[in-house]
Amino acid sequence: MAVYKKTYRPYDGGLTPSWSRFLVIPRYAFEDLHKSRFLTIFYIASFLYPLISALLIYIEYNASALGIVGARNANQLIDINVVFFLNFLGWQSMLCLFLASFIGPGQISPDVANNALSLYMARPFSRVEYVLGKMSVMVMLLSLITWVPGLLLFGLKGYFSGAQWMSDHWRYASGVFFGAWIWILIVSLLALALSAWVKWKPAAGGLMFGVFFVAAAFGAIINGVQRTNWGSLFNVGYLVGSVWVQLFEGSNQTSTGAVFFRSPADNALPMWCSWFGLALLCSVCLYMLAKKIRGAEVVR
């Protein structure tokens, strides 16, 4: 029907499957995010480290090509080992934090500020789907700069080194995949929870860094003053780093985590504490979201 027919008419067409409706939110969000030039440039720049990493892997097996320009022993430039993949994950995860602190605060706070939640929730669309929709915006963007290029690097290295290397080092792939997912979930949940509670976007973005850096400093003070290691529970970087090391190396640990995500052996906590700390952080974020994401505020 043409738009000039100004009359109300019921809708009798088909409906989309209900499971797919949460994907409507990221589709609209990507259209908005695409308009930000800063974000586009930053996002493209996020692929720089993976590209350099791919180049290093290539050089390791094609050092003779550099011999043409006079470079000798280029294949010894860097070892492609657990530290290489952990540092890759560390750098990319730090970029995730920046990206999430830029994108995250604008996800929920405008809806809360303008009472738009009642419009979402009045539809056959649940609170869980709303959070999933908002979260998937970040999960998709952050995946593309973490585990997706990470697995491609693993594939590239495996392509040059052979199937035996891949079989011997499968933990690198699973570490990159699961390690990135853990960080993406934490960062996304944290960004959404802060977005739901803090209406002012710059403050919410700043708090993201606060949770990461200020809490770590607080933990270090506790460690220093109390001569204990339990202050590390406040250090998200430490908790994530120690989980990553376990994912990458199992019980036979040789590394001390990744760049920005160090887990030095001298202030080690039991492994379960790291998992528990991260689970607790996620639970707090979920609780904050559950309290705020409602169709109507309850005034008691």
Next chain:
Amino acid sequence: MDPVIELDALEVRFGNRAILKKLKASLTGRSIGLLGPNGAGKSTLINTLLGFHKPSSGTARIFGRDIRTHAREVRSLIGYMPENDAFIASMSGVRSVRLMAELAGLPPEHALERAHEAFFYVGLGEVRYRPVGTYSLGMKQMAKLAQAIAHGPKLLFLDEPTNGLDPPARTRMIQLIQEIRDRGDLNLMLSSHLLRDVEECCDQVLILKDGNVAAFCNLEEERRANKRFLEIETRGGVNGDFLGAIEQLGCETATGAQGRIKLILPDGLEVRQLYEIAAKQDVQIRRLSHKRDSLEDIFLKAMEAADGRL
């Protein structure tokens, strides 16, 4: 007639405070008015039917579907225009309505078309590409109506739709609601504290007071049953000729002091005919007042009841 909404001992508590107290009613009207003073529980009732609040006991059914067990299915039948400002500020009007229609299950291409249609329908065609955050209050109200009807609901909840509207905008909003109602494709529930809005749009009224059902009536039947009372003040009218003439038209009359006549107009008789008779008899009608409208009577009676129930 199958009930549109059935309230089955519906109780909602916030903490220790009961907001809705064991409400029982079967609402069958095409257009249901929800009346009550501020704090009576009107918005809470709508929010509960939408699934925003969980009933602490009892339940409600919409088109036979239980709101506790079929919440998603129930919401797929509903369009909701909230009382307060509710919009996605950064999006254009048509884009935000399209988003909402897609979330209701419409495929993107249908959602886009219906979002445009809805905006033209509510009279915001010219501003549909502007961000909703820049709309005036009246435009925001219309935009809320557009998002509520874009997906073609079977039941429309309108929570104080004329709030903050100037008289022409209010008239336009009431006209739209009447048009939607008269098309017969959907039922609507209009919550308001303005008797006039409900009177003009609804055929059934549920009056709440302190979380209880204070009154429940079929407005159409009340209107039909209610005789048309008039009180006129005349100069020279309390004489046999004038009274006799209007009684001949079928009016029941009673005279009072200072030329006052109380009368009940029969169906079909217009006030104009009284003026004609008065002119012929050289009687001046100095004042003419209609009896208070029926809904106001019902409402006041409900509010006066000591225990909140009729």
